[in-house]
Amino acid sequence: MSSQSTVVGSAPLLEVRDVIQRFGGITAVDGASITVRAGTVHGLIGPNGAGKTTFFDCIAGIRRPVGGTILLDGHDVTNESSVRRARRGLRRTFQRQQVFGWLSVEDNVLLAVEWHGGGGGMIGDLLGLPSRRRRERERRERVEAVLERCGLLRLRNELAGGLSIGELRRVELARAIVDSPRLLLLDEPTSGLEDHEIEELGEILDQLAGTDDCGVLLIEHHIPFVMRHSAEVSVLELGRLIAHGTPEEIMRNEAVQDAYLS
Ligand SMILES: Nc1ncnc2c1ncn2[C@@H]1O[C@H](COP(=O)(O)OP(=O)(O)O)[C@@H](O)[C@H]1O
Ligand SMILES: [Mg+2]
Structure with a gap:
Protein backbone atom coordinates (compact mmCIF):
# COMPACT_ATOMS: atom_id res chain seq x y z
CA MET A 1 0.00 0.00 0.00
CA SER A 2 1.37 3.44 -0.87
CA SER A 3 1.69 6.07 1.84
CA GLN A 4 -0.86 8.17 -0.07
CA SER A 5 -3.62 5.57 0.25
CA THR A 6 -2.76 5.01 3.93
CA VAL A 7 -3.20 8.74 4.47
CA VAL A 8 -6.62 8.81 2.82
CA GLY A 9 -7.81 5.73 4.70
CA SER A 10 -7.49 6.70 8.34
CA ALA A 11 -9.99 8.80 10.31
CA PRO A 12 -9.49 12.56 10.75
CA LEU A 13 -8.68 13.31 14.37
CA LEU A 14 -7.89 17.01 14.11
CA GLU A 15 -9.44 19.19 11.42
CA VAL A 16 -8.24 22.77 11.29
CA ARG A 17 -10.02 24.98 8.75
CA ASP A 18 -8.95 28.45 7.58
CA VAL A 19 -7.42 29.58 10.87
CA ILE A 20 -6.34 33.22 11.07
CA GLN A 21 -4.28 34.80 13.86
CA ARG A 22 -2.89 38.32 14.01
CA PHE A 23 -0.45 40.21 16.22
CA GLY A 24 -1.11 43.89 15.68
CA GLY A 25 -0.39 44.45 12.00
CA ILE A 26 1.20 41.03 11.45
CA THR A 27 -0.96 38.18 10.18
CA ALA A 28 1.01 35.30 11.66
CA VAL A 29 -1.43 32.61 10.45
CA ASP A 30 -3.34 33.50 7.31
CA GLY A 31 -6.14 31.03 6.64
CA ALA A 32 -4.22 27.79 7.23
CA SER A 33 -5.96 24.37 7.15
CA ILE A 34 -4.63 20.99 8.16
CA THR A 35 -5.96 17.51 8.92
CA VAL A 36 -4.22 15.10 11.29
CA ARG A 37 -5.36 11.49 11.08
CA ALA A 38 -5.44 9.05 13.99
CA GLY A 39 -2.40 6.80 14.10
CA THR A 40 -0.23 8.99 11.88
CA VAL A 41 2.46 11.63 12.20
CA HIS A 42 1.80 14.83 10.24
CA GLY A 43 4.90 16.98 9.73
CA LEU A 44 4.64 20.77 9.66
CA ILE A 45 7.65 22.55 8.20
CA GLY A 46 8.44 26.09 7.11
CA PRO A 47 11.04 28.82 7.60
CA ASN A 48 11.48 30.73 10.86
CA GLY A 49 8.61 33.15 11.43
CA ALA A 50 6.26 31.17 9.14
CA GLY A 51 3.65 30.99 11.93
CA LYS A 52 4.11 27.36 12.99
CA THR A 53 4.21 27.97 16.75
CA THR A 54 1.32 30.43 16.56
CA PHE A 55 -0.69 27.80 14.63
CA PHE A 56 0.03 25.31 17.44
CA ASP A 57 -1.05 27.83 20.06
CA CYS A 58 -4.39 28.16 18.26
CA ILE A 59 -4.86 24.39 18.07
CA ALA A 60 -3.95 23.94 21.75
CA GLY A 61 -6.29 26.75 22.81
CA ILE A 62 -3.59 29.05 24.14
CA ARG A 63 -4.57 31.66 21.56
CA ARG A 64 -8.08 32.21 20.23
CA PRO A 65 -7.92 32.56 16.43
CA VAL A 66 -9.69 35.55 14.91
CA GLY A 67 -11.06 33.30 12.16
CA GLY A 68 -11.51 29.63 11.28
CA THR A 69 -12.62 26.46 13.03
CA ILE A 70 -10.87 23.64 14.87
CA LEU A 71 -12.47 20.20 15.23
CA LEU A 72 -11.05 17.56 17.56
CA ASP A 73 -12.56 14.08 17.24
CA GLY A 74 -15.49 15.72 15.45
CA HIS A 75 -16.17 18.25 18.24
CA ASP A 76 -15.91 21.95 17.47
CA VAL A 77 -13.35 23.09 20.06
CA THR A 78 -12.66 26.50 18.51
CA ASN A 79 -14.05 28.30 21.54
CA GLU A 80 -12.98 25.79 24.18
CA SER A 81 -10.24 26.51 26.71
CA SER A 82 -6.87 24.76 26.58
CA VAL A 83 -7.89 22.83 29.71
CA ARG A 84 -11.00 21.40 28.03
CA ARG A 85 -8.97 20.46 24.97
CA ALA A 86 -6.45 18.72 27.22
CA ARG A 87 -9.34 16.73 28.74
CA ARG A 88 -10.20 15.61 25.23
CA GLY A 89 -6.69 14.15 25.02
CA LEU A 90 -4.70 16.96 23.40
CA ARG A 91 -1.11 17.38 24.65
CA ARG A 92 1.73 19.57 23.49
CA THR A 93 5.37 20.25 24.09
CA PHE A 94 6.92 23.68 23.79
CA GLN A 95 9.79 25.07 21.75
CA ARG A 96 11.33 26.06 25.09
CA GLN A 97 11.15 23.53 27.90
CA GLN A 98 8.53 23.93 30.60
CA VAL A 99 9.59 21.48 33.29
CA PHE A 100 9.85 22.18 37.03
CA GLY A 101 13.57 22.52 37.71
CA TRP A 102 13.29 22.07 41.46
CA LEU A 103 11.50 18.71 41.20
CA SER A 104 12.89 15.30 40.32
CA VAL A 105 12.38 13.81 36.86
CA GLU A 106 9.90 11.32 38.29
CA ASP A 107 7.89 13.99 40.12
CA ASN A 108 7.74 16.11 36.97
CA VAL A 109 6.16 13.21 35.13
CA LEU A 110 3.92 12.25 38.06
CA LEU A 111 2.58 15.80 38.20
CA ALA A 112 1.54 15.58 34.56
CA VAL A 113 -0.78 12.71 35.54
CA GLU A 114 -1.97 14.23 38.77
CA TRP A 115 -2.92 17.38 36.98
CA HIS A 116 -6.02 15.48 35.78
CA GLY A 117 -7.06 14.84 39.36
CA GLY A 118 -6.82 11.39 40.86
CA GLY A 119 -10.32 11.31 42.36
CA GLY A 120 -11.17 11.86 46.01
CA GLY A 121 -8.77 14.82 46.36
CA MET A 122 -7.05 15.50 49.65
CA ILE A 123 -9.84 13.86 51.67
CA GLY A 124 -9.31 10.71 49.63
CA ASP A 125 -5.62 10.83 50.47
CA LEU A 126 -6.31 11.27 54.17
CA LEU A 127 -8.81 8.44 54.32
CA GLY A 128 -6.60 6.16 52.22
CA LEU A 129 -9.62 4.99 50.22
CA PRO A 130 -9.01 1.63 48.46
CA SER A 131 -10.04 3.05 45.08
CA ARG A 132 -7.67 5.92 45.68
CA ARG A 133 -4.82 3.57 46.57
CA ARG A 134 -5.47 1.47 43.47
CA ARG A 135 -5.45 4.57 41.30
CA GLU A 136 -2.25 5.73 42.94
CA ARG A 137 -0.62 2.39 42.17
CA GLU A 138 -1.80 2.53 38.53
CA ARG A 139 -0.47 6.05 38.24
CA ARG A 140 2.95 4.99 39.53
CA GLU A 141 2.98 2.09 37.08
CA ARG A 142 2.16 4.38 34.20
CA VAL A 143 4.94 6.77 35.20
CA GLU A 144 7.36 3.86 35.46
CA ALA A 145 6.43 2.66 31.97
CA VAL A 146 6.82 6.08 30.40
CA LEU A 147 10.15 6.72 32.15
CA GLU A 148 11.40 3.50 30.62
CA ARG A 149 9.97 4.32 27.20
CA CYS A 150 11.71 7.71 27.20
CA GLY A 151 15.02 6.35 28.52
CA LEU A 152 14.68 8.21 31.84
CA LEU A 153 14.73 5.42 34.43
CA ARG A 154 18.38 6.12 35.21
CA LEU A 155 17.60 9.80 35.82
CA ARG A 156 14.34 9.42 37.75
CA ASN A 157 15.70 10.88 41.01
CA GLU A 158 17.74 13.70 39.46
CA LEU A 159 16.50 17.26 39.81
CA ALA A 160 15.19 18.42 36.42
CA GLY A 161 17.09 21.69 36.85
CA GLY A 162 20.43 19.90 36.46
CA LEU A 163 19.64 18.04 33.22
CA SER A 164 21.03 18.59 29.74
CA ILE A 165 18.77 20.01 27.03
CA GLY A 166 18.36 16.59 25.46
CA GLU A 167 17.35 15.07 28.79
CA LEU A 168 14.92 17.91 29.48
CA ARG A 169 13.29 17.35 26.10
CA ARG A 170 12.76 13.71 27.02
CA VAL A 171 11.18 14.70 30.35
CA GLU A 172 8.86 17.02 28.46
CA LEU A 173 7.92 14.25 26.07
CA ALA A 174 7.33 11.85 28.97
CA ARG A 175 5.00 14.42 30.58
CA ALA A 176 3.10 14.80 27.32
CA ILE A 177 2.58 11.08 26.63
CA VAL A 178 2.23 9.66 30.15
CA ASP A 179 -1.53 9.35 29.90
CA SER A 180 -1.97 8.22 26.32
CA PRO A 181 -2.86 11.39 24.41
CA ARG A 182 -5.27 11.29 21.45
CA LEU A 183 -3.38 14.09 19.75
CA LEU A 184 0.17 15.18 20.45
CA LEU A 185 1.60 18.50 19.24
CA LEU A 186 5.40 18.59 19.21
CA ASP A 187 7.25 21.86 18.64
CA GLU A 188 10.78 21.19 17.37
CA PRO A 189 11.39 18.12 19.56
CA THR A 190 14.80 17.27 18.05
CA SER A 191 16.41 20.63 18.74
CA GLY A 192 19.28 20.23 21.17
CA LEU A 193 19.24 16.43 20.86
CA GLU A 194 22.22 14.28 19.95
CA ASP A 195 22.00 11.91 16.99
CA HIS A 196 21.28 8.81 19.06
CA GLU A 197 18.58 10.70 21.00
CA ILE A 198 16.96 11.78 17.73
CA GLU A 199 16.92 8.14 16.68
CA GLU A 200 15.25 7.14 19.95
CA LEU A 201 12.71 9.94 19.65
CA GLY A 202 11.82 8.67 16.17
CA GLU A 203 11.17 5.21 17.56
CA ILE A 204 8.91 6.62 20.28
CA LEU A 205 6.93 8.60 17.69
CA ASP A 206 6.51 5.62 15.39
CA GLN A 207 5.29 3.59 18.32
CA LEU A 208 2.88 6.27 19.54
CA ALA A 209 1.28 6.55 16.13
CA GLY A 210 1.45 2.92 15.05
CA THR A 211 0.68 1.07 18.27
CA ASP A 212 -1.15 3.61 20.43
CA ASP A 213 -3.19 5.13 17.55
CA CYS A 214 -2.24 8.63 18.63
CA GLY A 215 -2.25 11.45 16.06
CA VAL A 216 0.93 13.52 16.07
CA LEU A 217 1.45 16.99 14.61
CA LEU A 218 5.18 17.56 14.39
CA ILE A 219 6.82 20.96 13.86
CA GLU A 220 10.42 20.29 12.99
CA HIS A 221 13.43 21.85 11.31
CA HIS A 222 15.24 18.54 10.95
CA ILE A 223 13.96 17.70 7.46
CA PRO A 224 15.27 14.11 7.19
CA PHE A 225 13.58 13.35 10.54
CA VAL A 226 10.25 14.79 9.35
CA MET A 227 10.39 12.96 6.05
CA ARG A 228 11.26 9.68 7.68
CA HIS A 229 8.57 9.66 10.34
CA SER A 230 5.62 11.53 8.77
CA ALA A 231 2.83 10.01 6.68
CA ASP A 258 12.31 27.52 -3.68
CA ALA A 259 10.84 28.72 -0.39
CA TYR A 260 12.49 26.43 2.02
CA LEU A 261 14.53 23.45 1.00
CA SER A 262 17.05 25.21 -1.26
N1 LIG B 1 3.57 37.05 20.89
C1 LIG B 1 3.81 37.66 19.71
N2 LIG B 1 3.66 38.99 19.54
C2 LIG B 1 3.87 39.57 18.35
N3 LIG B 1 4.26 38.91 17.25
C3 LIG B 1 4.44 37.57 17.35
C4 LIG B 1 4.23 36.87 18.58
N4 LIG B 1 4.48 35.56 18.37
C5 LIG B 1 4.82 35.43 17.08
N5 LIG B 1 4.81 36.63 16.47
C6 LIG B 1 5.12 36.89 15.04
O1 LIG B 1 4.28 36.03 14.28
C7 LIG B 1 5.01 35.46 13.19
C8 LIG B 1 5.02 33.94 13.32
O2 LIG B 1 5.80 33.56 14.44
P1 LIG B 1 5.89 32.05 14.95
O3 LIG B 1 4.52 31.50 15.05
O4 LIG B 1 6.72 32.05 16.18
O5 LIG B 1 6.67 31.37 13.72
P2 LIG B 1 7.50 30.00 13.67
O6 LIG B 1 7.16 29.18 14.85
O7 LIG B 1 7.12 29.40 12.36
O8 LIG B 1 8.96 30.41 13.66
C9 LIG B 1 6.40 36.10 13.24
O9 LIG B 1 6.40 37.20 12.38
C10 LIG B 1 6.55 36.51 14.68
O10 LIG B 1 7.40 37.61 14.79
MG1 LIG C 1 8.31 28.32 16.34
Whole structure:
Protein backbone atom coordinates (compact mmCIF):
# COMPACT_ATOMS: atom_id res chain seq x y z
CA MET A 1 0.00 0.00 0.00
CA SER A 2 1.37 3.44 -0.87
CA SER A 3 1.69 6.07 1.84
CA GLN A 4 -0.86 8.17 -0.07
CA SER A 5 -3.62 5.57 0.25
CA THR A 6 -2.76 5.01 3.93
CA VAL A 7 -3.20 8.74 4.47
CA VAL A 8 -6.62 8.81 2.82
CA GLY A 9 -7.81 5.73 4.70
CA SER A 10 -7.49 6.70 8.34
CA ALA A 11 -9.99 8.80 10.31
CA PRO A 12 -9.49 12.56 10.75
CA LEU A 13 -8.68 13.31 14.37
CA LEU A 14 -7.89 17.01 14.11
CA GLU A 15 -9.44 19.19 11.42
CA VAL A 16 -8.24 22.77 11.29
CA ARG A 17 -10.02 24.98 8.75
CA ASP A 18 -8.95 28.45 7.58
CA VAL A 19 -7.42 29.58 10.87
CA ILE A 20 -6.34 33.22 11.07
CA GLN A 21 -4.28 34.80 13.86
CA ARG A 22 -2.89 38.32 14.01
CA PHE A 23 -0.45 40.21 16.22
CA GLY A 24 -1.11 43.89 15.68
CA GLY A 25 -0.39 44.45 12.00
CA ILE A 26 1.20 41.03 11.45
CA THR A 27 -0.96 38.18 10.18
CA ALA A 28 1.01 35.30 11.66
CA VAL A 29 -1.43 32.61 10.45
CA ASP A 30 -3.34 33.50 7.31
CA GLY A 31 -6.14 31.03 6.64
CA ALA A 32 -4.22 27.79 7.23
CA SER A 33 -5.96 24.37 7.15
CA ILE A 34 -4.63 20.99 8.16
CA THR A 35 -5.96 17.51 8.92
CA VAL A 36 -4.22 15.10 11.29
CA ARG A 37 -5.36 11.49 11.08
CA ALA A 38 -5.44 9.05 13.99
CA GLY A 39 -2.40 6.80 14.10
CA THR A 40 -0.23 8.99 11.88
CA VAL A 41 2.46 11.63 12.20
CA HIS A 42 1.80 14.83 10.24
CA GLY A 43 4.90 16.98 9.73
CA LEU A 44 4.64 20.77 9.66
CA ILE A 45 7.65 22.55 8.20
CA GLY A 46 8.44 26.09 7.11
CA PRO A 47 11.04 28.82 7.60
CA ASN A 48 11.48 30.73 10.86
CA GLY A 49 8.61 33.15 11.43
CA ALA A 50 6.26 31.17 9.14
CA GLY A 51 3.65 30.99 11.93
CA LYS A 52 4.11 27.36 12.99
CA THR A 53 4.21 27.97 16.75
CA THR A 54 1.32 30.43 16.56
CA PHE A 55 -0.69 27.80 14.63
CA PHE A 56 0.03 25.31 17.44
CA ASP A 57 -1.05 27.83 20.06
CA CYS A 58 -4.39 28.16 18.26
CA ILE A 59 -4.86 24.39 18.07
CA ALA A 60 -3.95 23.94 21.75
CA GLY A 61 -6.29 26.75 22.81
CA ILE A 62 -3.59 29.05 24.14
CA ARG A 63 -4.57 31.66 21.56
CA ARG A 64 -8.08 32.21 20.23
CA PRO A 65 -7.92 32.56 16.43
CA VAL A 66 -9.69 35.55 14.91
CA GLY A 67 -11.06 33.30 12.16
CA GLY A 68 -11.51 29.63 11.28
CA THR A 69 -12.62 26.46 13.03
CA ILE A 70 -10.87 23.64 14.87
CA LEU A 71 -12.47 20.20 15.23
CA LEU A 72 -11.05 17.56 17.56
CA ASP A 73 -12.56 14.08 17.24
CA GLY A 74 -15.49 15.72 15.45
CA HIS A 75 -16.17 18.25 18.24
CA ASP A 76 -15.91 21.95 17.47
CA VAL A 77 -13.35 23.09 20.06
CA THR A 78 -12.66 26.50 18.51
CA ASN A 79 -14.05 28.30 21.54
CA GLU A 80 -12.98 25.79 24.18
CA SER A 81 -10.24 26.51 26.71
CA SER A 82 -6.87 24.76 26.58
CA VAL A 83 -7.89 22.83 29.71
CA ARG A 84 -11.00 21.40 28.03
CA ARG A 85 -8.97 20.46 24.97
CA ALA A 86 -6.45 18.72 27.22
CA ARG A 87 -9.34 16.73 28.74
CA ARG A 88 -10.20 15.61 25.23
CA GLY A 89 -6.69 14.15 25.02
CA LEU A 90 -4.70 16.96 23.40
CA ARG A 91 -1.11 17.38 24.65
CA ARG A 92 1.73 19.57 23.49
CA THR A 93 5.37 20.25 24.09
CA PHE A 94 6.92 23.68 23.79
CA GLN A 95 9.79 25.07 21.75
CA ARG A 96 11.33 26.06 25.09
CA GLN A 97 11.15 23.53 27.90
CA GLN A 98 8.53 23.93 30.60
CA VAL A 99 9.59 21.48 33.29
CA PHE A 100 9.85 22.18 37.03
CA GLY A 101 13.57 22.52 37.71
CA TRP A 102 13.29 22.07 41.46
CA LEU A 103 11.50 18.71 41.20
CA SER A 104 12.89 15.30 40.32
CA VAL A 105 12.38 13.81 36.86
CA GLU A 106 9.90 11.32 38.29
CA ASP A 107 7.89 13.99 40.12
CA ASN A 108 7.74 16.11 36.97
CA VAL A 109 6.16 13.21 35.13
CA LEU A 110 3.92 12.25 38.06
CA LEU A 111 2.58 15.80 38.20
CA ALA A 112 1.54 15.58 34.56
CA VAL A 113 -0.78 12.71 35.54
CA GLU A 114 -1.97 14.23 38.77
CA TRP A 115 -2.92 17.38 36.98
CA HIS A 116 -6.02 15.48 35.78
CA GLY A 117 -7.06 14.84 39.36
CA GLY A 118 -6.82 11.39 40.86
CA GLY A 119 -10.32 11.31 42.36
CA GLY A 120 -11.17 11.86 46.01
CA GLY A 121 -8.77 14.82 46.36
CA MET A 122 -7.05 15.50 49.65
CA ILE A 123 -9.84 13.86 51.67
CA GLY A 124 -9.31 10.71 49.63
CA ASP A 125 -5.62 10.83 50.47
CA LEU A 126 -6.31 11.27 54.17
CA LEU A 127 -8.81 8.44 54.32
CA GLY A 128 -6.60 6.16 52.22
CA LEU A 129 -9.62 4.99 50.22
CA PRO A 130 -9.01 1.63 48.46
CA SER A 131 -10.04 3.05 45.08
CA ARG A 132 -7.67 5.92 45.68
CA ARG A 133 -4.82 3.57 46.57
CA ARG A 134 -5.47 1.47 43.47
CA ARG A 135 -5.45 4.57 41.30
CA GLU A 136 -2.25 5.73 42.94
CA ARG A 137 -0.62 2.39 42.17
CA GLU A 138 -1.80 2.53 38.53
CA ARG A 139 -0.47 6.05 38.24
CA ARG A 140 2.95 4.99 39.53
CA GLU A 141 2.98 2.09 37.08
CA ARG A 142 2.16 4.38 34.20
CA VAL A 143 4.94 6.77 35.20
CA GLU A 144 7.36 3.86 35.46
CA ALA A 145 6.43 2.66 31.97
CA VAL A 146 6.82 6.08 30.40
CA LEU A 147 10.15 6.72 32.15
CA GLU A 148 11.40 3.50 30.62
CA ARG A 149 9.97 4.32 27.20
CA CYS A 150 11.71 7.71 27.20
CA GLY A 151 15.02 6.35 28.52
CA LEU A 152 14.68 8.21 31.84
CA LEU A 153 14.73 5.42 34.43
CA ARG A 154 18.38 6.12 35.21
CA LEU A 155 17.60 9.80 35.82
CA ARG A 156 14.34 9.42 37.75
CA ASN A 157 15.70 10.88 41.01
CA GLU A 158 17.74 13.70 39.46
CA LEU A 159 16.50 17.26 39.81
CA ALA A 160 15.19 18.42 36.42
CA GLY A 161 17.09 21.69 36.85
CA GLY A 162 20.43 19.90 36.46
CA LEU A 163 19.64 18.04 33.22
CA SER A 164 21.03 18.59 29.74
CA ILE A 165 18.77 20.01 27.03
CA GLY A 166 18.36 16.59 25.46
CA GLU A 167 17.35 15.07 28.79
CA LEU A 168 14.92 17.91 29.48
CA ARG A 169 13.29 17.35 26.10
CA ARG A 170 12.76 13.71 27.02
CA VAL A 171 11.18 14.70 30.35
CA GLU A 172 8.86 17.02 28.46
CA LEU A 173 7.92 14.25 26.07
CA ALA A 174 7.33 11.85 28.97
CA ARG A 175 5.00 14.42 30.58
CA ALA A 176 3.10 14.80 27.32
CA ILE A 177 2.58 11.08 26.63
CA VAL A 178 2.23 9.66 30.15
CA ASP A 179 -1.53 9.35 29.90
CA SER A 180 -1.97 8.22 26.32
CA PRO A 181 -2.86 11.39 24.41
CA ARG A 182 -5.27 11.29 21.45
CA LEU A 183 -3.38 14.09 19.75
CA LEU A 184 0.17 15.18 20.45
CA LEU A 185 1.60 18.50 19.24
CA LEU A 186 5.40 18.59 19.21
CA ASP A 187 7.25 21.86 18.64
CA GLU A 188 10.78 21.19 17.37
CA PRO A 189 11.39 18.12 19.56
CA THR A 190 14.80 17.27 18.05
CA SER A 191 16.41 20.63 18.74
CA GLY A 192 19.28 20.23 21.17
CA LEU A 193 19.24 16.43 20.86
CA GLU A 194 22.22 14.28 19.95
CA ASP A 195 22.00 11.91 16.99
CA HIS A 196 21.28 8.81 19.06
CA GLU A 197 18.58 10.70 21.00
CA ILE A 198 16.96 11.78 17.73
CA GLU A 199 16.92 8.14 16.68
CA GLU A 200 15.25 7.14 19.95
CA LEU A 201 12.71 9.94 19.65
CA GLY A 202 11.82 8.67 16.17
CA GLU A 203 11.17 5.21 17.56
CA ILE A 204 8.91 6.62 20.28
CA LEU A 205 6.93 8.60 17.69
CA ASP A 206 6.51 5.62 15.39
CA GLN A 207 5.29 3.59 18.32
CA LEU A 208 2.88 6.27 19.54
CA ALA A 209 1.28 6.55 16.13
CA GLY A 210 1.45 2.92 15.05
CA THR A 211 0.68 1.07 18.27
CA ASP A 212 -1.15 3.61 20.43
CA ASP A 213 -3.19 5.13 17.55
CA CYS A 214 -2.24 8.63 18.63
CA GLY A 215 -2.25 11.45 16.06
CA VAL A 216 0.93 13.52 16.07
CA LEU A 217 1.45 16.99 14.61
CA LEU A 218 5.18 17.56 14.39
CA ILE A 219 6.82 20.96 13.86
CA GLU A 220 10.42 20.29 12.99
CA HIS A 221 13.43 21.85 11.31
CA HIS A 222 15.24 18.54 10.95
CA ILE A 223 13.96 17.70 7.46
CA PRO A 224 15.27 14.11 7.19
CA PHE A 225 13.58 13.35 10.54
CA VAL A 226 10.25 14.79 9.35
CA MET A 227 10.39 12.96 6.05
CA ARG A 228 11.26 9.68 7.68
CA HIS A 229 8.57 9.66 10.34
CA SER A 230 5.62 11.53 8.77
CA ALA A 231 2.83 10.01 6.68
CA GLU A 232 2.04 13.46 5.30
CA VAL A 233 3.71 16.86 5.42
CA SER A 234 2.36 20.42 5.26
CA VAL A 235 4.49 23.45 4.48
CA LEU A 236 3.76 26.87 5.96
CA GLU A 237 5.21 30.10 4.63
CA LEU A 238 4.23 33.57 5.87
CA GLY A 239 1.17 32.09 7.58
CA ARG A 240 -0.10 30.25 4.49
CA LEU A 241 0.03 26.61 3.53
CA ILE A 242 2.00 26.43 0.32
CA ALA A 243 2.04 22.65 -0.01
CA HIS A 244 0.66 19.42 1.42
CA GLY A 245 1.38 15.83 0.47
CA THR A 246 3.39 12.72 1.17
CA PRO A 247 7.06 13.24 2.09
CA GLU A 248 8.03 12.18 -1.45
CA GLU A 249 5.66 14.73 -2.99
CA ILE A 250 6.93 17.51 -0.74
CA MET A 251 10.56 16.75 -1.54
CA ARG A 252 9.73 17.03 -5.26
CA ASN A 253 7.57 20.17 -4.95
CA GLU A 254 9.19 23.14 -6.68
CA ALA A 255 7.49 25.85 -4.63
CA VAL A 256 8.75 24.15 -1.47
CA GLN A 257 12.25 23.80 -2.89
CA ASP A 258 12.31 27.52 -3.68
CA ALA A 259 10.84 28.72 -0.39
CA TYR A 260 12.49 26.43 2.02
CA LEU A 261 14.53 23.45 1.00
CA SER A 262 17.05 25.21 -1.26
N1 LIG B 1 3.57 37.05 20.89
C1 LIG B 1 3.81 37.66 19.71
N2 LIG B 1 3.66 38.99 19.54
C2 LIG B 1 3.87 39.57 18.35
N3 LIG B 1 4.26 38.91 17.25
C3 LIG B 1 4.44 37.57 17.35
C4 LIG B 1 4.23 36.87 18.58
N4 LIG B 1 4.48 35.56 18.37
C5 LIG B 1 4.82 35.43 17.08
N5 LIG B 1 4.81 36.63 16.47
C6 LIG B 1 5.12 36.89 15.04
O1 LIG B 1 4.28 36.03 14.28
C7 LIG B 1 5.01 35.46 13.19
C8 LIG B 1 5.02 33.94 13.32
O2 LIG B 1 5.80 33.56 14.44
P1 LIG B 1 5.89 32.05 14.95
O3 LIG B 1 4.52 31.50 15.05
O4 LIG B 1 6.72 32.05 16.18
O5 LIG B 1 6.67 31.37 13.72
P2 LIG B 1 7.50 30.00 13.67
O6 LIG B 1 7.16 29.18 14.85
O7 LIG B 1 7.12 29.40 12.36
O8 LIG B 1 8.96 30.41 13.66
C9 LIG B 1 6.40 36.10 13.24
O9 LIG B 1 6.40 37.20 12.38
C10 LIG B 1 6.55 36.51 14.68
O10 LIG B 1 7.40 37.61 14.79
MG1 LIG C 1 8.31 28.32 16.34
